[in-house]
Amino acid sequence: MNQGKYVFTQILTFLPKRTFDGIVNKYNGNKYIRHFTCWNQLLCMIFGQLTNRDSLRDLIVALEVHDKKSYHLGIGKRVTRSNLAKANLKFKRMYSAKVDKTKGVLCDQIGKLTGFYTSKNYPDKLRRIKYYDSENKRTFVFLTNNMEATAEHIALLYKKRWQIELFFKWIKQHLKIKSFWGTSENTVRIQIYTAISTYCLVAIVAQELKINRSTYEILQVLGISLLDKTPVNELFKNIDYNNVNELEYKQLSINLF
Incomplete structure:
Protein backbone atom coordinates (compact mmCIF):
# COMPACT_ATOMS: atom_id res chain seq x y z
CA MET A 1 0.00 0.00 0.00
CA LYS A 86 0.50 37.14 4.85
CA ALA A 87 0.96 40.66 3.59
CA ASN A 88 1.99 43.07 6.33
CA LEU A 89 -1.02 44.55 8.08
CA LYS A 90 -1.47 48.19 7.08
CA PHE A 91 -3.52 50.18 9.55
CA LYS A 92 -5.05 53.58 8.74
CA ARG A 93 -5.98 55.69 11.76
CA MET A 94 -9.41 57.32 11.73
CA TYR A 95 -9.31 58.97 15.15
CA SER A 96 -7.69 58.60 18.58
CA ALA A 97 -8.91 58.41 22.15
CA LYS A 98 -7.29 60.11 25.13
CA VAL A 99 -4.78 58.00 27.02
CA ASP A 100 -2.98 58.12 30.33
CA LYS A 101 0.70 57.80 29.42
CA THR A 102 1.65 57.43 33.08
CA LYS A 103 0.12 53.94 32.87
CA GLY A 104 2.24 52.99 29.88
CA VAL A 105 -0.40 53.46 27.16
CA LEU A 106 1.16 55.57 24.40
CA CYS A 107 -1.81 55.68 22.03
CA ASP A 108 -5.33 54.30 21.54
CA GLN A 109 -6.39 54.56 17.91
CA ILE A 110 -9.45 53.49 15.94
CA GLY A 111 -9.03 52.69 12.26
CA LYS A 112 -9.22 50.10 9.52
CA LEU A 113 -6.90 47.73 7.68
CA THR A 114 -5.98 49.05 4.24
CA GLY A 115 -4.25 46.04 2.65
CA PHE A 116 -6.06 44.74 -0.45
CA TYR A 117 -6.91 41.30 0.94
CA THR A 118 -7.00 42.19 4.62
CA SER A 119 -9.48 45.01 4.06
CA LYS A 120 -11.77 42.62 2.19
CA ASN A 121 -11.46 39.88 4.78
CA TYR A 122 -11.97 42.27 7.69
CA PRO A 123 -13.66 45.55 6.65
CA ASP A 124 -14.76 46.53 10.19
CA LYS A 125 -13.06 48.97 12.52
CA LEU A 126 -10.12 47.89 14.66
CA ARG A 127 -8.40 49.31 17.66
CA ARG A 128 -4.63 49.87 17.75
CA ILE A 129 -3.04 50.27 21.17
CA LYS A 130 0.61 51.07 21.70
CA TYR A 131 1.98 50.21 25.13
CA TYR A 132 5.38 50.65 26.79
CA ASP A 133 6.37 48.00 29.32
CA SER A 134 8.69 49.82 31.71
CA GLU A 135 9.56 46.58 33.51
CA ASN A 136 11.03 44.90 30.43
CA LYS A 137 11.76 48.15 28.56
CA ARG A 138 9.84 47.03 25.48
CA THR A 139 7.14 48.64 23.35
CA PHE A 140 4.17 46.57 22.19
CA VAL A 141 1.46 47.25 19.61
CA PHE A 142 -1.89 45.47 19.92
CA LEU A 143 -4.68 45.21 17.35
CA THR A 144 -8.10 44.27 18.72
CA ASN A 145 -11.78 44.50 17.86
CA ASN A 146 -12.64 44.94 21.53
CA MET A 147 -14.09 48.44 21.73
CA GLU A 148 -15.41 48.10 25.29
CA ALA A 149 -12.39 47.36 27.51
CA THR A 150 -10.07 50.15 28.56
CA ALA A 151 -6.77 50.57 26.76
CA GLU A 152 -4.95 49.84 30.02
CA HIS A 153 -6.83 46.57 30.46
CA ILE A 154 -6.10 45.37 26.94
CA ALA A 155 -2.46 46.43 27.11
CA LEU A 156 -1.92 44.64 30.42
CA LEU A 157 -3.55 41.38 29.32
CA TYR A 158 -0.23 40.18 27.96
CA LYS A 159 1.05 39.98 31.54
CA LYS A 160 -1.24 36.96 31.91
CA ARG A 161 1.28 35.08 29.83
CA TRP A 162 2.93 33.89 33.02
CA GLN A 163 -0.14 31.76 33.69
CA ILE A 164 0.67 29.69 30.62
CA GLU A 165 4.43 29.58 31.17
CA LEU A 166 4.43 25.81 31.67
CA PHE A 167 2.49 25.32 28.46
CA PHE A 168 5.00 27.30 26.42
CA LYS A 169 7.90 25.46 28.05
CA TRP A 170 6.23 22.23 26.97
CA ILE A 171 5.85 23.66 23.45
CA LYS A 172 9.56 24.48 23.26
CA GLN A 173 10.62 21.09 24.58
CA HIS A 174 8.22 18.84 22.68
CA LEU A 175 6.83 20.73 19.70
CA LYS A 176 10.27 21.97 18.64
CA ILE A 177 9.26 25.59 18.10
CA LYS A 178 12.62 27.32 18.19
CA SER A 179 11.29 30.65 16.99
CA PHE A 180 8.08 32.05 15.56
CA TRP A 181 7.96 32.47 11.78
CA LYS A 237 13.27 -1.59 13.13
CA ASN A 238 16.80 -2.51 14.18
CA ILE A 239 17.69 1.00 15.35
CA ASP A 240 19.82 1.68 18.40
CA TYR A 241 18.07 4.34 20.45
CA ASN A 242 20.59 4.37 23.27
CA ASN A 243 21.90 7.74 22.18
CA VAL A 244 18.48 9.26 21.51
CA ASN A 245 17.35 10.29 24.95
CA GLU A 246 14.71 12.88 25.61
CA LEU A 247 15.61 15.43 28.25
CA GLU A 248 13.76 14.66 31.45
CA TYR A 249 12.18 18.00 32.25
CA LYS A 250 9.84 18.20 35.20
CA GLN A 251 7.31 20.18 33.23
CA LEU A 252 3.83 19.78 31.89
CA SER A 253 3.17 16.27 30.58
CA ILE A 254 0.50 15.49 28.00
CA ASN A 255 -0.64 11.90 27.57
CA LEU A 256 -2.72 11.53 24.41
CA PHE A 257 -3.64 7.88 24.80
Whole structure:
Protein backbone atom coordinates (compact mmCIF):
# COMPACT_ATOMS: atom_id res chain seq x y z
CA MET A 1 0.00 0.00 0.00
CA ASN A 2 2.80 2.43 0.94
CA GLN A 3 5.35 1.01 -1.48
CA GLY A 4 7.11 3.79 -3.37
CA LYS A 5 5.50 6.56 -1.31
CA TYR A 6 7.48 9.17 0.56
CA VAL A 7 7.44 8.91 4.36
CA PHE A 8 5.80 12.34 4.52
CA THR A 9 2.99 11.17 2.22
CA GLN A 10 2.51 8.02 4.32
CA ILE A 11 2.13 10.09 7.48
CA LEU A 12 -0.50 12.29 5.84
CA THR A 13 -2.78 9.31 5.29
CA PHE A 14 -3.53 9.52 9.02
CA LEU A 15 -4.83 13.08 8.64
CA PRO A 16 -8.66 13.30 8.28
CA LYS A 17 -8.68 15.44 5.12
CA ARG A 18 -12.45 15.22 4.73
CA THR A 19 -12.94 16.61 8.22
CA PHE A 20 -10.39 19.35 7.57
CA ASP A 21 -12.07 20.31 4.28
CA GLY A 22 -15.42 20.44 6.05
CA ILE A 23 -14.06 22.97 8.56
CA VAL A 24 -12.48 25.02 5.78
CA ASN A 25 -15.78 25.13 3.89
CA LYS A 26 -17.69 26.07 7.03
CA TYR A 27 -15.53 29.15 7.58
CA ASN A 28 -14.87 29.94 3.87
CA GLY A 29 -11.16 29.41 4.39
CA ASN A 30 -10.46 29.06 0.67
CA LYS A 31 -12.50 32.08 -0.36
CA TYR A 32 -10.57 34.20 -2.90
CA ILE A 33 -7.90 31.47 -3.07
CA ARG A 34 -6.90 30.27 -6.53
CA HIS A 35 -4.01 27.90 -6.03
CA PHE A 36 -2.48 27.75 -2.55
CA THR A 37 -5.31 26.28 -0.44
CA CYS A 38 -5.60 25.86 3.33
CA TRP A 39 -4.69 22.19 2.87
CA ASN A 40 -1.51 23.13 0.98
CA GLN A 41 -0.63 25.59 3.74
CA LEU A 42 -1.19 22.98 6.46
CA LEU A 43 1.07 20.45 4.70
CA CYS A 44 3.83 23.03 4.28
CA MET A 45 3.62 23.96 7.94
CA ILE A 46 3.67 20.30 9.03
CA PHE A 47 6.69 19.68 6.78
CA GLY A 48 8.46 22.62 8.41
CA GLN A 49 7.53 21.38 11.87
CA LEU A 50 8.77 17.84 11.26
CA THR A 51 12.03 19.02 9.69
CA ASN A 52 12.70 21.56 12.47
CA ARG A 53 12.88 24.64 10.26
CA ASP A 54 13.99 27.79 12.09
CA SER A 55 12.09 30.35 10.02
CA LEU A 56 9.73 30.84 7.11
CA ARG A 57 12.69 31.56 4.83
CA ASP A 58 14.37 28.36 6.03
CA LEU A 59 11.21 26.39 5.22
CA ILE A 60 10.96 27.90 1.71
CA VAL A 61 14.60 27.03 0.97
CA ALA A 62 14.00 23.43 2.06
CA LEU A 63 10.88 23.16 -0.10
CA GLU A 64 12.58 24.73 -3.12
CA VAL A 65 15.34 22.12 -2.96
CA HIS A 66 12.68 19.44 -3.41
CA ASP A 67 10.45 21.49 -5.72
CA LYS A 68 10.00 18.60 -8.18
CA LYS A 69 8.61 16.43 -5.38
CA SER A 70 6.05 19.01 -4.18
CA TYR A 71 3.19 17.59 -6.21
CA HIS A 72 3.75 14.03 -4.97
CA LEU A 73 4.07 15.30 -1.42
CA GLY A 74 0.64 16.93 -1.76
CA ILE A 75 2.02 20.41 -1.11
CA GLY A 76 1.15 21.86 -4.51
CA LYS A 77 2.91 22.87 -7.69
CA ARG A 78 5.05 25.67 -6.27
CA VAL A 79 5.40 27.22 -2.84
CA THR A 80 6.71 30.75 -2.41
CA ARG A 81 7.29 32.90 0.61
CA SER A 82 4.44 35.16 -0.46
CA ASN A 83 2.13 32.13 -0.44
CA LEU A 84 2.91 31.39 3.18
CA ALA A 85 3.48 34.85 4.58
CA LYS A 86 0.50 37.14 4.85
CA ALA A 87 0.96 40.66 3.59
CA ASN A 88 1.99 43.07 6.33
CA LEU A 89 -1.02 44.55 8.08
CA LYS A 90 -1.47 48.19 7.08
CA PHE A 91 -3.52 50.18 9.55
CA LYS A 92 -5.05 53.58 8.74
CA ARG A 93 -5.98 55.69 11.76
CA MET A 94 -9.41 57.32 11.73
CA TYR A 95 -9.31 58.97 15.15
CA SER A 96 -7.69 58.60 18.58
CA ALA A 97 -8.91 58.41 22.15
CA LYS A 98 -7.29 60.11 25.13
CA VAL A 99 -4.78 58.00 27.02
CA ASP A 100 -2.98 58.12 30.33
CA LYS A 101 0.70 57.80 29.42
CA THR A 102 1.65 57.43 33.08
CA LYS A 103 0.12 53.94 32.87
CA GLY A 104 2.24 52.99 29.88
CA VAL A 105 -0.40 53.46 27.16
CA LEU A 106 1.16 55.57 24.40
CA CYS A 107 -1.81 55.68 22.03
CA ASP A 108 -5.33 54.30 21.54
CA GLN A 109 -6.39 54.56 17.91
CA ILE A 110 -9.45 53.49 15.94
CA GLY A 111 -9.03 52.69 12.26
CA LYS A 112 -9.22 50.10 9.52
CA LEU A 113 -6.90 47.73 7.68
CA THR A 114 -5.98 49.05 4.24
CA GLY A 115 -4.25 46.04 2.65
CA PHE A 116 -6.06 44.74 -0.45
CA TYR A 117 -6.91 41.30 0.94
CA THR A 118 -7.00 42.19 4.62
CA SER A 119 -9.48 45.01 4.06
CA LYS A 120 -11.77 42.62 2.19
CA ASN A 121 -11.46 39.88 4.78
CA TYR A 122 -11.97 42.27 7.69
CA PRO A 123 -13.66 45.55 6.65
CA ASP A 124 -14.76 46.53 10.19
CA LYS A 125 -13.06 48.97 12.52
CA LEU A 126 -10.12 47.89 14.66
CA ARG A 127 -8.40 49.31 17.66
CA ARG A 128 -4.63 49.87 17.75
CA ILE A 129 -3.04 50.27 21.17
CA LYS A 130 0.61 51.07 21.70
CA TYR A 131 1.98 50.21 25.13
CA TYR A 132 5.38 50.65 26.79
CA ASP A 133 6.37 48.00 29.32
CA SER A 134 8.69 49.82 31.71
CA GLU A 135 9.56 46.58 33.51
CA ASN A 136 11.03 44.90 30.43
CA LYS A 137 11.76 48.15 28.56
CA ARG A 138 9.84 47.03 25.48
CA THR A 139 7.14 48.64 23.35
CA PHE A 140 4.17 46.57 22.19
CA VAL A 141 1.46 47.25 19.61
CA PHE A 142 -1.89 45.47 19.92
CA LEU A 143 -4.68 45.21 17.35
CA THR A 144 -8.10 44.27 18.72
CA ASN A 145 -11.78 44.50 17.86
CA ASN A 146 -12.64 44.94 21.53
CA MET A 147 -14.09 48.44 21.73
CA GLU A 148 -15.41 48.10 25.29
CA ALA A 149 -12.39 47.36 27.51
CA THR A 150 -10.07 50.15 28.56
CA ALA A 151 -6.77 50.57 26.76
CA GLU A 152 -4.95 49.84 30.02
CA HIS A 153 -6.83 46.57 30.46
CA ILE A 154 -6.10 45.37 26.94
CA ALA A 155 -2.46 46.43 27.11
CA LEU A 156 -1.92 44.64 30.42
CA LEU A 157 -3.55 41.38 29.32
CA TYR A 158 -0.23 40.18 27.96
CA LYS A 159 1.05 39.98 31.54
CA LYS A 160 -1.24 36.96 31.91
CA ARG A 161 1.28 35.08 29.83
CA TRP A 162 2.93 33.89 33.02
CA GLN A 163 -0.14 31.76 33.69
CA ILE A 164 0.67 29.69 30.62
CA GLU A 165 4.43 29.58 31.17
CA LEU A 166 4.43 25.81 31.67
CA PHE A 167 2.49 25.32 28.46
CA PHE A 168 5.00 27.30 26.42
CA LYS A 169 7.90 25.46 28.05
CA TRP A 170 6.23 22.23 26.97
CA ILE A 171 5.85 23.66 23.45
CA LYS A 172 9.56 24.48 23.26
CA GLN A 173 10.62 21.09 24.58
CA HIS A 174 8.22 18.84 22.68
CA LEU A 175 6.83 20.73 19.70
CA LYS A 176 10.27 21.97 18.64
CA ILE A 177 9.26 25.59 18.10
CA LYS A 178 12.62 27.32 18.19
CA SER A 179 11.29 30.65 16.99
CA PHE A 180 8.08 32.05 15.56
CA TRP A 181 7.96 32.47 11.78
CA GLY A 182 6.00 35.71 11.98
CA THR A 183 4.86 38.34 14.45
CA SER A 184 1.13 38.70 13.84
CA GLU A 185 -1.31 36.93 16.16
CA ASN A 186 -2.71 34.87 13.28
CA THR A 187 0.76 33.69 12.23
CA VAL A 188 1.67 32.65 15.77
CA ARG A 189 -1.66 30.87 16.23
CA ILE A 190 -1.23 28.94 12.96
CA GLN A 191 2.29 27.86 13.91
CA ILE A 192 1.26 26.70 17.39
CA TYR A 193 -1.84 24.90 16.08
CA THR A 194 0.29 23.23 13.39
CA ALA A 195 2.87 22.14 15.97
CA ILE A 196 0.19 20.65 18.22
CA SER A 197 -1.51 18.97 15.24
CA THR A 198 1.82 17.53 14.09
CA TYR A 199 2.56 16.20 17.58
CA CYS A 200 -0.90 14.60 17.74
CA LEU A 201 -0.48 13.18 14.22
CA VAL A 202 2.79 11.51 15.19
CA ALA A 203 1.16 10.13 18.35
CA ILE A 204 -1.65 8.68 16.21
CA VAL A 205 0.85 7.13 13.79
CA ALA A 206 2.70 5.55 16.73
CA GLN A 207 -0.56 4.19 18.15
CA GLU A 208 -1.86 2.80 14.86
CA LEU A 209 1.46 1.26 13.78
CA LYS A 210 2.27 0.09 17.32
CA ILE A 211 5.65 1.84 17.38
CA ASN A 212 7.01 1.33 20.87
CA ARG A 213 9.05 4.52 21.02
CA SER A 214 8.52 7.91 22.62
CA THR A 215 7.02 10.67 20.51
CA TYR A 216 10.31 12.54 20.83
CA GLU A 217 12.26 9.63 19.31
CA ILE A 218 9.73 9.21 16.50
CA LEU A 219 9.94 12.91 15.66
CA GLN A 220 13.73 12.69 15.49
CA VAL A 221 13.60 9.80 13.02
CA LEU A 222 10.81 11.24 10.88
CA GLY A 223 12.53 14.61 10.71
CA ILE A 224 15.38 13.16 8.65
CA SER A 225 13.31 10.59 6.73
CA LEU A 226 10.38 12.49 5.22
CA LEU A 227 11.67 12.13 1.67
CA ASP A 228 12.61 8.44 1.97
CA LYS A 229 10.32 5.85 0.41
CA THR A 230 10.68 3.33 3.23
CA PRO A 231 7.44 2.16 4.90
CA VAL A 232 7.09 4.12 8.12
CA ASN A 233 7.00 1.11 10.43
CA GLU A 234 10.27 -0.20 8.94
CA LEU A 235 12.06 3.02 9.88
CA PHE A 236 11.94 1.95 13.50
CA LYS A 237 13.27 -1.59 13.13
CA ASN A 238 16.80 -2.51 14.18
CA ILE A 239 17.69 1.00 15.35
CA ASP A 240 19.82 1.68 18.40
CA TYR A 241 18.07 4.34 20.45
CA ASN A 242 20.59 4.37 23.27
CA ASN A 243 21.90 7.74 22.18
CA VAL A 244 18.48 9.26 21.51
CA ASN A 245 17.35 10.29 24.95
CA GLU A 246 14.71 12.88 25.61
CA LEU A 247 15.61 15.43 28.25
CA GLU A 248 13.76 14.66 31.45
CA TYR A 249 12.18 18.00 32.25
CA LYS A 250 9.84 18.20 35.20
CA GLN A 251 7.31 20.18 33.23
CA LEU A 252 3.83 19.78 31.89
CA SER A 253 3.17 16.27 30.58
CA ILE A 254 0.50 15.49 28.00
CA ASN A 255 -0.64 11.90 27.57
CA LEU A 256 -2.72 11.53 24.41
CA PHE A 257 -3.64 7.88 24.80
